[in-house]
Amino acid sequence: MPLERLFRFFSSLRLTVALLILAMVLVFIGTLGQVSMGLYRAQNEFFRSFFVYWGPPGASWRVPVFPGGYLLGSLMLINLVAAHWRYFRPDWRKSGIVLIHAGLVLLLIGQFATDLLSVESTLHLREGEAKNYSEMDRHVELAITEVTDPSRERVVAIPHRILARQQEVTVPDLPFRIRIVHFYPNAMVAERTARSTSPPPATRGVGPQIELTPLPHVTEMNKRDVPAAVVELVTGEGSLGTWVVSEYISQPQTVNVGNRTFNLTMRLQRIYVPWTIRLLDFRHDRYPGTDIPKNFSSRILLTDPRNGTEREILIYMNNPLRYGGYTYYQASYDPDDQGTVLQVVRNPSWLTPYVACTMVSVGLVLQFGIHLFRFSRRLSR
Numbered sequence: 581m582p583l584e585r586l587f588r589f590f591s592s593l594r595l596t597v598a599l600l601i602l603a604m605v606l607v608f609i610g611t612l613g614q615v616s617m618g619l620y621r622a623q624n625e626f627f628r629s630f631f632v633y634w635g636p637p638g639a640s641w642r643v644p645v646f647p648g649g650y651l652l653g654s655l656m657l658i659n660l661v662a663a664h665w666r667y668f669r670p671d672w673r674k675s676g677i678v679l680i681h682a683g684l685v686l687l688l689i690g691q692f693a694t695d696l697l698s699v700e701s702t703l704h705l706r707e708g709e710a711k712n713y714s715e716m717d718r719h720v721e722l723a724i725t726e727v728t729d730p731s732r733e734r735v736v737a738i739p740h741r742i743l744a745r746q747q748e749v750t751v752p753d754l755p756f757r758i759r760i761v762h763f764y765p766n767a768m769v770a771e772r773t774a775r776s777t778s779p780p781p782a783t784r785g786v787g788p789q790i791e792l793t794p795l796p797h798v799t800e801m802n803k804r805d806v807p808a809a810v811v812e813l814v815t816g817e818g819s820l821g822t823w824v825v826s827e828y829i830s831q832p833q834t835v836n837v838g839n840r841t842f843n844l845t846m847r848l849q850r851i852y853v854p855w856t857i858r859l860l861d862f863r864h865d866r867y868p869g870t871d872i873p874k875n876f877s878s879r880i881l882l883t884d885p886r887n888g889t890e891r892e893i894l895i896y897m898n899n900p901l902r903y904g905g906y907t908y909y910q911a912s913y914d915p916d917d918q919g920t921v922l923q924v925v926r927n928p929s930w931l932t933p934y935v936a937c938t939m940v941s942v943g944l945v946l947q948f949g950i951h952l953f954r955f956s957r958r959l960s961r
Contacts, residue, residue, distance in 0.1 A: 591662035599659060603652050606632075618799035620718060628695060650692075657688045673954070676947025683939030690932025698927035701851050703908065705878075706919040710858035714924040715848035720807050722825055724754065725832070725843045739849055743809050755837045759812040761822060766795045766805035769828035782810055784821035785833035785844070792824055809846070813837075851924070853904065855884035860892065864917045876913050878920040895922065 589595060610626035617625060626632055627649035635642030647655075664681050668674065701714035722738040736751050738758065746760040762781075770791050772780070781792040787810075798805050808826035812819055813835060823833055825846035832843035858881040865874040877896035882889060882903065895901050901908040905926055912921035 587662060587666070590658050591666040592659075593663075595655075595659050596663070599652055599656050602647060603656075606646065606649065606652065609646070614799075616799060618797070621797065621799075653688060653692060657685065660685060660688070673950055674947075676943045676945075676950060679943030679946060680940050681943075683936045683943060686932060686939065687936035690929050690936060693929040693932065694927055697929060698925065699851065701924045702911070703857065703922040703924050704914075704919065705857070705859035705880075705922070706914070707859050707862055709919075710856050710881075710883075712854070712856045713850040713852045714922075715850055717848070718804055719849040720827065720846055721849040722758070722809065722811065723843075723845045723847055724751075724758070725845065726840060727843055728840045737850070740807065743807070748814075754842075755840060756813040756815045756820060759814055761810040761812050764792070764794045764808045766797060767808035767826065768793045768795055768806075769808060769824065769826045782822040782824045784835075785823040786829055787822060787824045790824060790829075792826075807846070811844075851926075853906065854886055855882060855889070855904065857882055857908075857922075859920055862913065862917065862920045864913055876910060876920075878910060878922065 606626060609632075610622055613622040613626060629648035630651040631644035631648050632646040633642035634645045660681065664678075668678070699716075701716045703711060703714040705711060719740045720743075721740060722743060724736045724738075726734040734753065736754060738749055742749060743760055743763050744765070746763050748760070749758040751758075770793070772789055772791050776791055778791065780788045781790065782788070792808060792810075795805075806827050808824065808828070810822055810824055812822045814820065815837065820835065820837070823835075823844055825833075825844055827846055827848075829846070832845045835842045835844060859878060860881055861879040862876070863879075864876045866872060867874050875896060877894055879892060879894050880901075881892055882901070884890075884904075893901050895908055895910050897910055900910070905928065907925045907927070907930070909923040909925065910920070911923035913919065914921070
């Protein structure tokens, strides 16, 4: 029967060996791909995908040429469950094996959930500074801030993935539509000179005074792409003009529509939380007579108005702060030792690896104990 043959295929040992070989090949080519793509792009291309795609340089099409990490992981999970279902027979003497397999299944599911749901960001704080948000290092957003009332700001943020699609965005609270004319994954913005021959990239804001130069993708670990975009604001009466937005443009660009005033800014994508963290003191200890870091720590004040929480906490290496589903790790510091860099991780499935490893360990001990008990009984007889 077709279903029986399909079940035997997915539960076969040959499939297990083939998947392990393919996984080793994927790790090998993914590691080599980091040289030209960089770490983060290689992760997305090889391991966070169902297929690895290839296309000629400059072509707009690509074809799948190799299974990706998601596909191999899914097939391994199916193979593990099918093989256990096919070969397992209910027997208390194999309870340890059942626990081991359940732990492996949970480990695969937990890793997949972590990859899909976890979010990493960075919190930069100077001494005395307080923030209720962190920033994603490799994602940007277009922030449109209404500053008509100086005492109250209203912000509309358009994330990186929407900017990259170059679509038109309509927000009910805004008196204009935002049309993404061009999006550059990496671009340099410089002041125009007398030798500049290319036309200005935009008509409003700083657009007429700058040059916009697209750059290739950055692959170095300590560097990142700096995206830029040309956006057009359109009202019911027509176009208001075009603006260039980039992180290189530090000052907000002002837009007046009727009696309302807005600022345009390209910034790192922010993740807001309902509590505030203030840096009270940062310590950077070195080994005597050297510049080798011995320890660096941050004494912070956590304030949460929802439940009246206000307490001081010391964050240092291997001693993070866990609060509200977020974990704050001591990651780095500013060169002048007056500021700290905290890595912020939100991972709803962070417990699954610990539970899975515990299940596998208990299963191994249990199975070994069962065999030892049976061997001792036979030996005593």
